[in-house]
Amino acid sequence: MPDANATHSDHQPANHPKVARGKTGVLLANLGTPDAYTYWPMRRYLSQFLSDKRVIDYPSWKWQPILQGIILSKRPFSSGKAYESIWNHDIGESPLLTITKNQTAKIADTMNEAFGDQIMVDFCMRYGNPSTESKVRAMVAAGCERVLFFPLYPQYGGATTATANDEFFRAMMKEKWQPAVRTVPAYYDDAGYIEALAQSIEQAYGALEAKPEILVVSYHGMPVRYLEEGDPYHCHCQKNTRLLKERMGWDDTQIITTFQSQFGPEEWLQPYTVEEVARLAREDGKKRIAVIAPAFSADCIETLEEINEEIKESFEDAGGEEFTYIPCLNDDDAHILALSNIIKNNLKGWLG
Ligand SMILES: C=CC1=C(C)c2cc3[nH]c(cc4nc(cc5[nH]c(cc1n2)c(C)c5CCC(=O)O)C(CCC(=O)O)=C4C)c(C)c3C=C
Numbered sequence: 001m002p003d004a005n006a007t008h009s010d011h012q013p014a015n016h017p018k019v020a021r022g023k024t025g026v027l028l029a030n031l032g033t034p035d036a037y038t039y040w041p042m043r044r045y046l047s048q049f050l051s052d053k054r055v056i057d058y059p060s061w062k063w064q065p066i067l068q069g070i071i072l073s074k075r076p077f078s079s080g081k082a083y084e085s086i087w088n089h090d091i092g093e094s095p096l097l098t099i100t101k102n103q104t105a106k107i108a109d110t111m112n113e114a115f116g117d118q119i120m121v122d123f124c125m126r127y128g129n130p131s132t133e134s135k136v137r138a139m140v141a142a143g144c145e146r147v148l149f150f151p152l153y154p155q156y157g158g159a160t161t162a163t164a165n166d167e168f169f170r171a172m173m174k175e176k177w178q179p180a181v182r183t184v185p186a187y188y189d190d191a192g193y194i195e196a197l198a199q200s201i202e203q204a205y206g207a208l209e210a211k212p213e214i215l216v217v218s219y220h221g222m223p224v225r226y227l228e229e230g231d232p233y234h235c236h237c238q239k240n241t242r243l244l245k246e247r248m249g250w251d252d253t254q255i256i257t258t259f260q261s262q263f264g265p266e267e268w269l270q271p272y273t274v275e276e277v278a279r280l281a282r283e284d285g286k287k288r289i290a291v292i293a294p295a296f297s298a299d300c301i302e303t304l305e306e307i308n309e310e311i312k313e314s315f316e317d318a319g320g321e322e323f324t325y326i327p328c329l330n331d332d333d334a335h336i337l338a339l340s341n342i343i344k345n346n347l348k349g350w351l352g
């Protein structure tokens, strides 16, 4: 068992800096969120996000003038308004940040219970703050000789898991004494995760007087071209819904998969949630639907504003009557248990 307070002392020359050692770090990662909903913080965040080639892969000479000149002159205002409507004004931060902090604290408790103080749990963001680089630096400085990096995206996507990993490895490139590293793969088929989703549906349905006629499982979309070029995100989403359907004991009339949040002129994964909920009301005569969003491990602008305001309105305008949004798993006990078990499995051979 490594000594958490040990320093690098064997044959250490006098001019060698003191180096903390003996710890294992678990670094959770989510997408990121603006520091504030006003113009410049919104612009800074969107610029970093939408300049990522894993998200938008057009050549810079073509894309940057459109992004910097056109999109970023308008979108910070419209997106800023949307963020303002969901902002946690009392503590001055976005819901995604608050929920990620809560998840981290609960997972840290579970890990410290299992492994004591030789384990350290923290979180970082791919875009904005706290940056991945700052948290890698802090873990190395605290003595982490091993770091398990966990992108909190159930389905693998180039624009999610891969870009989070890219940023993590970029941060590692700057470390003089690089720790051993592992990354946690997508977990859309993890039994504990599916169970947590199922329990959240049962709880939401149990609180309703009349059960929804259909559950719409809405994932964040991406351009169809990314799927054609080999990104498995779409397949992970489809399989996630199938596993959930099997766990619930439902058939295809009770649950469907849709994709939301289209951005830009290309065709994105279909059916689009905003259109499908209107079609369900108008053509299929559905009066009561529920929507769940398993691509998001924490509620954010895409769920609280897009689903629970825009998509809800689309359903109601088309004649729908009862729209139930089932919140993300956030810091639910079943979610924390599932994530903690995934972490423990991925730590095997290092700890436990
Ligand atoms: C969970 C999976 C996600 C995928 C896949 C994804 C791809 C993707 N996103 C955009 C553009 C935007 N996304 C925005 C917000 C946003 N996206 C995700 C997750 C995925 N994105 C999350 C969790 C969030 C919310 C962050 C928060 O602070 O709450 C936004 C910003 C919001 C807005 O201005 O509307 C944009 C823009 C593209 C182009 C893309 C391509 C693969």
Ligand SMILES: [Fe+2]
Pocket (backbone or CB within 6 Å): 220, 261
């Ligand atoms: Fe997105």
Ligand SMILES: [Fe+2]
Pocket (backbone or CB within 6 Å): 261, 301, 302, 306
């Ligand atoms: Fe959106």
